[in-house]
Amino acid sequence: MTENALKSHFIDRILLGDCFSLMNDIANTSIDLAYLDPPFFSAKTHQLAARETGIRYRFSDRWKNEHIYADFLFTRISRVKELLKDTGSIFVHCDKSAEHIVRTVLDQVFGAEHFQSEIVWTYKRWSNAKKGLMPAHQNIYFYSKTDTFKFNHLYTPYSDKTNIDQILQKRQRSKDNKSVYLINKQGEQVIGAEKRGVPLSDVWHIPYLNPTARERVGYPTQKPLSLLQQIVELVTEEGDIVLDPFCGSGTTCVAAKALNRHYIGIDESKEAFKLTQQRLETYIKPSVRRSDATKTQASKEWIDKCLALSLASIPFNRILRNKGIDAILVEHFNSKPVLVKVQDQSETLKEACDILVKAMQKKQSEKAFIIQTHNCHTNEQILPLLNQHLSLIVMPALTIKQALQS
Ligand SMILES: C[S@@+](CC[C@H](N)C(=O)[O-])C[C@H]1O[C@@H](n2cnc3c(N)ncnc32)[C@H](O)[C@@H]1O
Missing domain, CATH: 3.40.50.150 (Vaccinia Virus protein VP39)
Structure with missing residues (x-):
């Protein structure tokens, strides 16, 4: 042989x-x-x-x-x-x-x-x-x-104690050799390269x-x-x-x-x-490989599920402890971070969009996605906010519910 x-x-x-x-x-x-x-x-x-x-x-x-x-x-x-x-x-x-x-x-x-x-x-x-x-x-x-x-x-994954700026901002060495955020001539913080975790x-x-x-x-x-x-x-x-x-x-x-x-x-x-x-x-493939003890709270798990369903195989970093942003995509757009926010169960869609728009300004983001999870009477007020910078993703379950009600 x-x-x-x-x-x-x-x-x-x-x-x-x-x-x-x-x-x-x-x-x-x-x-x-x-x-x-x-x-x-x-x-x-x-x-x-x-x-x-x-x-x-x-x-x-x-x-x-x-x-x-x-x-x-x-x-x-x-x-x-x-x-x-x-x-x-x-x-x-x-x-x-x-x-x-x-x-x-x-x-x-x-x-x-x-x-x-x-x-x-x-x-x-x-x-x-x-x-x-x-x-x-x-x-x-x-x-x-x-x-x-x-x-x-x-x-x-980043720990839930990681500040979003630590993930996004570019760093440099100061005169006394400390790691500090890089600031451009306009006094703005400079966004760093894409990070995977x-x-x-x-x-x-x-x-x-x-x-x-x-x-x-x-x-x-x-x-x-x-x-x-x-x-x-x-x-x-x-x-x-x-x-x-x-x-x-x-x-x-x-x-x-x-x-x-x-x-x-x-x-x-x-x-x-x-x-x-x-x-x-x-052998049957298990769906989850790594356990993450930090994601124990029900609302965190719920947001995790919404992100997983909406983003599927698109790589992203989960952001915790930030009201306006639940995830940033690994891929940047125009060298700026792409932000994602899930509409919280307690928020109207308008409230969720307003928070996300503010986060976009703060993080110099030119592309963001709001994931709509439920309906409320203020929905139509968000239409002026949607443009080439901010897009709406409707959760499949909501689309099905709406279709069954009509
Ligand atoms: C520590 S256990 C391996 C456990 C394994 N990693 C698992 O997850 O189940 C060591 C194994 O080596 C096997 N073993 C010992 N000497 C060996 C040899 N000379 N050739 C092949 N297998 C041997 C034993 O039968 C035992 O199953």
Whole structure:
């Protein structure tokens, strides 16, 4: 069989057995991303039963000494390097039990110069049975095979404490090297370049899977899907191939499938192999990927929904704590911000438009959209306000209601 034939032979498949020998059957330089979540050197046998089926899953993480563990990783990580394309990357998940070993092995195999990041995955926990600080993070080491690795810039939403001026205004260094807003000759603040949010940092706040989480399948040490989706999105494109040689319940493969990437999963446990296959067959894409604890209030959630329905795939930054503006589009118009306001449940359309027009003046905006959510007798008064600068978007539900009433 040629290398390419072998490559397609294993694509979108789960393989059962020791990943060391099975990785010999995968073509060299065919993989875009390898994520490894091996046993952590925890000196435990991990076991758990699935709530619905009662099936018990277990795997051993007991080692005679750390040299044997380091050797086990070294041979497998060396093979992964051969499988990676020159543009590929490896992510290895560990915790404080063996992070020093994992980092040393990765430096040996990939070279310290190809170390890109130590990602700290942090989550909330509420109890600690042991003496000492409560562990609330795990580590994921990110190395690239070469300097020409793929990397997609990801952004997180601005916090609701972020002032709109911080997002819009251009900054410069003052004489005493402070970051200040740039002012033009007319004394006006200058609008900066388009911003997509806060660049993703190396500290990831993603909740730990709690015992009742919907995505939990009962596999010990199962990782959250959103964690794996973020890794996949960071260094691959649609159609790329993702390898997980210690796939367990198959979280990485599910994440790859959800994001239209190909996957190869390997596990030596028969139960894990079956579970991953089942999970891939029954996987349904969840609609929301990131939870946002700040958007808990009902009115905020309602405005979020109106924006999502109206703007659909148009990228925008959500603005909180600003009466006149609920969102600004990432794309500018005439180098000025495009503002969006949702008519609040307590506002007439005229009131909402007046507030938005004021915000436009303040922010030097030349294009804005008001989203109408309900009807009231002052509607006709807004007609003079609508022009090429201010447009009206009627929520589909309102259009339907109006149509049914006429
Ligand atoms: C930490 S778990 C992976 C959990 C997985 N990331 C998830 O989200 O469900 C480690 C897995 O490695 C598997 N494993 C251990 N040694 C292996 C080997 N030599 N080859 C393949 N799989 C192995 C175990 O059976 C276990 O399922």
